[in-house]
Amino acid sequence: MASRFLFKKSKSGFTLVETIVAIGIGLLATTMLFYIFTFGLRNIQTIKNTEKLHSEANFLLNTFTYWIKQGENVTTSGSTLEIEFPDLPLKTITKSVDDRVTLDGTPITSDDIQVTDLNFTGMSRSVQIRFTIEAKNGDENFSATTTIAQRGI
Amino acid sequence: MIFFYRPKKSSFLSNNKGFSIVEALVGITIAALLILVFTSLIAQSIKINQANMKGVKATMYLQELIEIAKDLEQSATSTIFAPGGYSCDVCHPIVIAPGVWDLTNIPGGPETLEDTFHRSITIGNTGDDNVKMATATISWYDGFQNQTSTLETYLYYYGQ
Numbered sequence: 408m409a410s411r412f413l414f415k416k417s418k419s420g421f422t423l424v425e426t427i428v429a430i431g432i433g434l435l436a437t438t439m440l441f442y443i444f445t446f447g448l449r450n451i452q453t454i455k456n457t458e459k460l461h462s463e464a465n466f467l468l469n470t471f472t473y474w475i476k477q478g479e480n481v482t483t484s485g486s487t488l489e490i491e492f493p494d495l496p497l498k499t500i501t502k503s504v505d506d507r508v509t510l511d512g513t514p515i516t517s518d519d520i521q522v523t524d525l526n527f528t529g530m531s532r533s534v535q536i537r538f539t540i541e542a543k544n545g546d547e548n549f550s551a552t553t554t555i556a557q558r559g560i
Numbered sequence: 561m562i563f564f565y566r567p568k569k570s571s572f573l574s575n576n577k578g579f580s581i582v583e584a585l586v587g588i589t590i591a592a593l594l595i596l597v598f599t600s601l602i603a604q605s606i607k608i609n610q611a612n613m614k615g616v617k618a619t620m621y622l623q624e625l626i627e628i629a630k631d632l633e634q635s636a637t638s639t640i641f642a643p644g645g646y647s648c649d650v651c652h653p654i655v656i657a658p659g660v661w662d663l664t665n666i667p668g669g670p671e672t673l674e675d676t677f678h679r680s681i682t683i684g685n686t687g688d689d690n691v692k693m694a695t696a697t698i699s700w701y702d703g704f705q706n707q708t709s710t711l712e713t714y715l716y717y718y719g720q
Contacts, residue, residue, distance in 0.1 A: 447602050551617060
């Protein structure tokens with residue numbers, strides 16, 4: 408009786424086995440598509456974050472270079488850099504408590520980026536800079552160590 | 561009566577025919593190909609992104625060599641522009657004392673950073689004793705091919 412019910416051929420609808428198989432295949436296909444699109448979206452977000460970190464890093468370095476090259480004397484103390492100019496007020500670059508880089512108190516990094524490490528080391532006529540920036544909405548980070556020389560006397 | 565007439569053979573829902581094995585295989589193959597193309601595109605874009613990141617870092621490390629040479633131009637004038645000539649072939653920067661850069665020759669070849677970047681700087685003589693040429697080179701593998709980048713600058717003696 409049961410086998411007649413399960414495998415009964417009918418022209419008016421699907422059998423139970425056909426329905427179960429179809430649902431199984433549908434679930435499998437949905438799971439696969441969901442996984443593929445989630446994977447795709449996550450990676451697109453990773454790429455966007457990395458690009459953002461690159462542009463932030465370039466902007467930071469350009470800003471440091473702009474001011475250090477103009478400076479007459481520089482003073483470093485951990486994450487703080489003070490630059491003296493012959494004809495401009497003192498400029499202070501530092502890492503704020505909310506993990507942003509500030510120039511005279513004004514943030515110069517985006518609010519979706521956090522600076523986890525910033526260190527200035529004063530050399531004879533240059534400043535060695537080490538920094539790490541991270542995307543707040545992801546695991547991506549970018550760290551670099553570089554040096555910027557002061558302009559010739 | 562004609563209004564309710566529905567020919568059984570032409571109706572899609574009442575058609576008892578299923579897919580043939582060939583149709584099913586073709587469908588599955590097309591779907592698999594689409595998924596493969598999609599995932600490989602994403603994988604490729606990640607690889608390009610990583611290559612781009614290495615390029616950005618390589619530029620920073622390369623520029624650093626030139627900046628250190630510019631530091632030495634001002635802070636180690638007596639060494640760089642020493643009478644009799646100074647040259648450093650395939651060298652890399654080191655901190656010899658707090659706040660003091662120096663260049664040292666590398667017996668084993670260029671300096672390696674992050675197990676990826678190989679960089680070196682060469683200070684060479686020009687026809688003028690008061691002018692030196694600094695050539696910085698960095699090479700790295702970006703995931704696709706070996707890359708090399710070079711920057712050159714002149715170091716000038718401005719007098720004591």
